[in-house]
Amino acid sequence: MKSKVLQFLLSLVIALGIWVYVVSVVSPEYEVTIHSIPVELVGADTLADRDLIIVSNKNFTVDLKLLGNRVDLKKLSASNITIQADLSQIKEPGEHTIRYDIIYPSIVQSGNIDALEKHPQHITLIVAERGTKQVPVKVKYKGSVPADYVADRQNPQINHKTVTITGPVAELERVDHASILVDLTDQVSTITGVFRPTICDANGNALVDAAMLSCDVKEIQTTIKIRKIKTVPIVVEVIPGGGLTEDDVKLTLSIDSIVVSGSEAALEDLDQIVVGQIYLSNLLDSTTMDFEISLPAGVGNVTGATSVTVEIILLRELQIQEFEVMQIFTVNEPQNCKVTLLTRSIRVKIRGTEEALAYLRQNPNSIVAVVDCSDVSDGHNQNMDLNVTIRIVDGNDAGAVGKYTVMVNVSESTTGG
DSSP states (O other): OHHHHHHHHHHHHHHHHHHHHIIIIISOEEEEEEEEEEEEEEOHHHHHHTTEEEOSOOOOEEEEEEEEEHHHHTTOOTTTOEEEEEOTTOOSSEEEEEOEEEEOOTTSOGGGOEEEEEESSSEEEEEEEEEEEEEEEEEEEESOOOTTEEEOTTSOEESOSEEEEEEEHHHHTTOOEEEEEEEOTTOOSOEEEEEOOEEEOTTSOBOTTSTTOEESOSOEEEEEOEEEEEEEEEEEEEEOBTTBOGGGEEEEESOSEEEEEEOHHHHHTOOOEEEEEEEGGGOSSOEEEEEEOOOOTTOEESSOOOEEEEEEEEOSOOEEEEEEEOEEEEESOOTTEEEEEOOOOEEEEEEEOHHHHHHHHHOGGGEEEEEEOTTOOOOSSEEEEEEEEEEETTOOSOEEESOEEEEEEEEEOSSOO
8 A cells, every 4th residue: 555655656746747847848838928017218318418308108018928938937027027118219309109129137048038919019209399498486375374473475585596497398388487385374483494396387377287397496495584573662751851841741653653573582572662862951842853763683663664753742831031050060070180160150041930930030049050070081281061960959840941061171180089
């Protein structure tokens, strides 16, 4: 029984060996069909040198029915068979039919394989004249920033103002610009990023169906400034003097606030804009004054107004009388200087009620002139004018109107103190 089993197995091995020999040597012919083998187009640089470009489909595939040794054919597939079509023979625009070559991998003997059928037999493609066109880059936006922010849409910062589009001449006629799309939705800080351009027609529509249009710039660096906006009041400071206080005048501003923009940090502590001071001691009557609006660094003026006009109306009817002031004193004299008054009296205009002026007429020595010598420098018998502050020493609510100076002589101190 054991002997019969061994004989059976030996017979089976011999039969298989004979079958393999017959299939691979005695009867090598075997057919197989391989589908969708991609076609490699070579010589594209030659087309470009001739200002030509393919406008038809370039993704060709070929089906091959092959005859050959079964063992070799089993090694072939669409991934290791190379099909090449040479474009260098194309020299002018139009429809062209070109042949292709079949290149088998080195793992098989190509001489033992025949292509019984090829579908398609040739490659047919359309070639057009190739051109270039320089077009501007435009920024398109979608969405919007929050209500208390503003995006500088009009002044985007891009590193390419123009790009060059390459493609068929007929298609280039449709090209108007390249666009990049920036999403502003809920953005509260400056946007900086890289965006891919889209080729568009004059209506802003993307030319997605345009054959073989290409852009020389693949990415565009873009910055869109986004700033916070804030309404800030305009303030004019009133400096009492000349018998008047802030309650004695009415101020009317041509604009009482402006809208400004800037970073969160720049606007955080900006609660008002002081455009200037009104010294009531310098006013003789109701008048108007203009002040320039100056903003801190990093803050923009959204409103656009650069100045404000202030109408000043005096609410009290006061009288003005001139007095001769003899009481002139110097203060804050430097230790190394001697200051000598050359002016002995000053004619000063005092404004106040009739009652206050009557008191001063009776007590003229209540009006004193104080000369601040803080800014006096070393000198040898040099004369200079110094500003004078007029004071009424007894609490009278009258005050001096205008500005006054005295002349002094400054010399080196001989005492050192």
